[in-house]
Amino acid sequence: MKKVSIIGAGMTKFGERWDKSLKELVVEAGIKALVDSNLSGNEIEAVYGGTMAAGRLVGQEHVGALLADAMGLNPLPSIRVEAACASGGMALREAYMAIASGYHDVVVVGGVEKMTDVSTGDATIALAGAGDVEWEYFSGATFPAVYALLAKKHMAEFGTTEEQMAQVAVKNHENGSKNEYAQYQNKITLEQVMKSKPIAEPLKILDCSPITDGAAALVLASSDIARKYSDTPIEISGVGMASDTLPLHDRASLIELNATKVAAEKAYRQAGVTPKEINFAEVHDCFTIAELLAVEDLGFFPKGKGGPATQEGETALNSKISINTSGGLKACGHPVGATGVKQAVEATWQLRGEGKGRQVDNAEIGLTHNVGGSGATAIVHIMKRVN
């Protein structure tokens, strides 16, 4: 199997991009990644893209061909993948495999979602499709409700508190304030989170990631030719993906996302590293409870200790392990199909030392963790600087 490196990365500003269409967002991110890669363009062999609900949100299907067209990459093969909120991460994995298998040498990966063209209600319904609609959405459970159940279970089992969850949002806004691409660059206080509008008990509005427009893109190359284009190629050293039941009620356990654990074990094994060696991670904090589950399931903290660790500041920038330096889904924003790719863009910047005001000291190894739905899909990538 060939080794695979990231040689180009770019993203749009995340937020309410009222003036940009789905296609314009793709162009903005795609061009940035291509320029960053120093390719002439002719080297690219294929395009992989992730979007969850372009059809539902803006009426646009056939996003595969649209990606190639928008980026000026016709007539290359262009493939759209969908795995709910993990669509971006899945596109990256497909692209990785295309190069690892030796079939392609250079490919482009994109992720995009245009969410603010519809009302919050319509976006919520579109997102509910990430769960089991027959068992969950038809019974009235939208995503905040599903994650609220996970939060309740965690609180009952481990004594996790609402304040500990709120601290995730406070910390991620702190990081987001240092990221020019973040939707929210304002700092928030614990009190603001605690007093914010209830959504699905115990989750409040400031526990939830926002509705966001945005796109992100990467250029991947076989590691043996990566140095031709980049002085600082970032190698993807481990990849793991796992699936689980769509509805919560079929899960063996609600104190963890098993798909995350399985995907992480695979990725760690391939990369030959342990959780202790990871310097920073972009994890899927669609709700604050999701970050607590993630830092436990990824092995950074023992099960049940995510809350206290967060409260103690152990996940803040340049503490024990820097979690969500981009601001995470909470502050950087969550254009669902773009998120998995954005996480890898942030990891690339950190490993290159381009983290600006939020640079992780001595960043050698980073991890990205992208979740679809309430954990029916989990995708983990481990990346490292090649010295």
Place this chain on the structure above:
Amino acid sequence: MTVGIVGYGAYVPKYRIKTEDIAKVWGEDAERITQGLGILEKSVPDMDEDAATLAVEAAKIAVKRGDIDPQDIDAVFVGSESHPYAVKPTATIVAEALGATPHMTAADLEFACKAGTVAIQIGMALVNSNMAKYALAVGTDTSQGRPGDALEYSAGAGAGAFIIGNKNIVAEINGTYSFTTDTPDFWRRPGKDYPSHGGRFTGEPAYFKHVSSGAKGMMERMNTTVEDYDFFVFHQPNAKFPIKLAKDMGIPKEKVLPGLMTPLIGNTYSGATMVGLANVLDKASPGSRILVASFGSGAGSDAFDIKVTDKIEDIREKGAKVQTFVDNKKYISYGEYVKHRRKLKM
């Protein structure tokens, strides 16, 4: 040629419903909504009031203040998005009630919340071109908010009327500038009882972009800065938007508050900017300079550079001030409000 305001008046119905009483019905947190919108209560019209009667009340005060012979009013334009008739003008009702008919022209205007300020611009043009001795411009609304919608907390009722002329001017209009685009932030289709809106889209790309562009465009054309003005009157769909706009533009809050009526009467739509301006004229000393920027969804903003003259003091006390209407209030319950607004369909 100098043109300006020669008479002005405003009217707000006396009924009020408190934000907390609406919130209670819908199971919402009243304190959060009150703080978020900055609206404590909103005005509600009586059973027999509509946009036409409100306009007449405001216009009568304007005529009285200006000591105008109604027969000298050669044009009446009424801006509203709640004209009582789909076809049949409100403006003729107003003109007839004032005694301005028949040797005159009249028409209704609609541009969401800014049709009243467009009426001022048309009035300026008619007076400037000697096509009219006086022109009456009215902005009036009994605005609609779907039960349970965010708009229900703000949609109020009120009217502002300004007589435009070129003699005995109490407030000179030094210039006007409009900023207009096709932006679908808020609309109501024919036959529908309530408007639809684009949620958060009504903020940055609609209100803030247009009102700030209107105000800045006016200042660029007048070669002025924020410091040159004593008062700023902005369209006020709630209290939060105009205060945030002022902050973004570096305008001290004290210059905005005298023209901000929303906290106690709600958003009077076509009346909003005009009632705010009337309240400033009730207070401003001669020589004061006012920047006005209205907003109409769809979307556009009309800005005016206005200077108050010495004559304001001769006419100010001749009619009821805005504060009189704000203070004269009677609270009603949500049930009575539903009756007043004919929201109950049987």
